[in-house]
Amino acid sequence: MAKSVKLENVTKTFTDDQGKSTHAVDHINLHIKEGQFTTLLGPSGCGKTTTLRMIAGFEDLSEGNIFFGDENVKQIPANKRDCTMVFQSYALFPHMTVYDNICYGLRLKKLSKQEIDKRVTPIMDIMNLHVNANRMPNKLSGGQQQRVALARALVMEPGVLLFDEPLSNLDAKLRVTMRDEIRRIQKKLGITAVYVTHDQSEAMSLSDQIVVMNAGKIEQVGTPMEIYQQPTSKFVSDFIGTANFLDGKVESTTNEKLTVQTKDSKLDVYQENAIEFKEGQSVSIVVRPEAIIIDEQGTEKAKVTKSVFMGHIQEYEVDYSGVSLYAIVADPGGKQTYSAGDEVSVRFSQAVVACSACFMIERGGYRERESLCLYTNDAYFIFLSGARS
Numbered sequence: 320m321a322k323s324v325k326l327e328n329v330t331k332t333f334t335d336d337q338g339k340s341t342h343a344v345d346h347i348n349l350h351i352k353e354g355q356f357t358t359l360l361g362p363s364g365c366g367k368t369t370t371l372r373m374i375a376g377f378e379d380l381s382e383g384n385i386f387f388g389d390e391n392v393k394q395i396p397a398n399k400r401d402c403t404m405v406f407q408s409y410a411l412f413p414h415m416t417v418y419d420n421i422c423y424g425l426r427l428k429k430l431s432k433q434e435i436d437k438r439v440t441p442i443m444d445i446m447n448l449h450v451n452a453n454r455m456p457n458k459l460s461g462g463q464q465q466r467v468a469l470a471r472a473l474v475m476e477p478g479v480l481l482f483d484e485p486l487s488n489l490d491a492k493l494r495v496t497m498r499d500e501i502r503r504i505q506k507k508l509g510i511t512a513v514y515v516t517h518d519q520s521e522a523m524s525l526s527d528q529i530v531v532m533n534a535g536k537i538e539q540v541g542t543p544m545e546i547y548q549q550p551t552s553k554f555v556s557d558f559i560g561t562a563n564f565l566d567g568k569v570e571s572t573t574n575e576k577l578t579v580q581t582k583d584s585k586l587d588v589y590q591e592n593a594i595e596f597k598e599g600q601s602v603s604i605v606v607r608p609e610a611i612i613i614d615e616q617g618t619e620k621a622k623v624t625k626s627v628f629m630g631h632i633q634e635y636e637v638d639y640s641g642v643s644l645y646a647i648v649a650d651p652g653g654k655q656t657y658s659a660g661d662e663v664s665v666r667f668s669q670a671v672v673a674c675s676a677c678f679m680i681e682r683g684g685y686r687e688r689e690s691l692c693l694y695t696n697d698a699y700f701i702f703l704s705g706a707r708s
């Protein structure tokens with residue numbers, strides 16, 4: 320039965336031979352609901368794998384507690400915990416057939432042949448593995464081997480299923496197929512899943528909840544949309560998706576907007592708590608590439624420095640007051656395109672609401688937040704209002 324997972328003040332400190340300590344995981348707290356798909360995402364060395372290994376019981380905790388449901392599993396060894404791990408390297412037994420690999424854990428549990436068949440057959444059905452049942456792992460492709468590894472984990476019916484970068488050895492196309500398959504099966508069986516990756520698109524497409532980690536700490540927890548649209552730190556806004564940064568100083572504020580003086584322009588930014596900013600305060604405006612619109616309605620002058628047709632999108636780099644901005648235009652077919660060297664006008668939203676260049680879009684009579692946010696240089700972060708007004 321699917322179990323929730325709770326991490327309470329979890330810390331892992333490694334000490335090397337010289338006595339130097341590294342906080343691989345630094346006092347993290349996290350709640351994963353039962354049946355939820357949670358991804359630990361972050362740059363190399365941020366502590367994702369160590370966190371996963373502590374959940375699995377492969378690594379002792381230096382501090383804190385881990386609960387599966389109501390049970391504190393801190394003292395429970397890995398082989399007695401109600402979880403299974405799918406590894407990057409598949410970790411199949413090379414001398415066993417596919418069927419025997421999948422049954423291995425159940426045989427260790429001394430289940431009867433009937434009981435084993437009852438569990439294994441539906442999983443092999445779901446994963447389309449019957450045709451390979453009697454083959455040896457080395458006769459299978461990487462994708463097929465990973466499917467066997469997943470089936471072997473699923474038949475154990477674990478309370479928590481753990482994935483350690485399971486798709487990184489597969490080619491790009493197969494990765495997409497396999498991640499869709501993992502998500503479909505996880506949803507169908509209602510399993511609690513914790514998945515480690517440094518691949519954003521994998522995290523975005525698989526997860527109910529993304530945990531962004533940085534230097535052993537949790538930067539933000541949220542749905543893929545929250546993480547992308549409402550990042551709570553510069554690190555998250557930069558790490559997830561692509562972000563352009565425009566630095567400036569707050570010139571004035573009202574209840575609903577702030578006017579920011581950037582190097583050469585004044586930009587109005589609509590924000591619920593605009594009034595909390597102070598005049599003269601240094602801020603950076605974070606603009607997502609899709610929020611930059613290049614057309615004749617734009618009021619800001621820029622020069623195209625790079626233009627690349629990618630089929631489904633056109634990518635641009637534009638020089639805007641000495642700042643290089645990365646912009647994308649979706650579905651460029653039939654739209655006017657620009658080339659390097661072209662002088663263009665840009666704006667930063669789908670519709671200009673009140674003034675020269677604001678960052679709200681207007682739909683159906685109310686304003687929605689555009690993919691843009693603000694944080695101040697002392698890291699106090701405030702994002703644009705998503706509320707209707």
Ligand SMILES: Nc1ncnc2c1ncn2[C@@H]1O[C@H](COP(=O)(O)OP(=O)(O)OP(=O)(O)O)[C@@H](O)[C@H]1O
Pocket residue numbers: 333334341342343344361362363364365366367368369370517
């Ligand atoms: N057994 C160990 N002994 C000493 N330091 C370790 C050990 N395992 C991990 N670390 C250190 O702990 C930190 C976190 O490592 P971890 O493998 O958890 O990061 P990660 O986010 O999973 O990275 P990657 O994406 O590269 O796998 C790193 O600085 C790493 O060097």
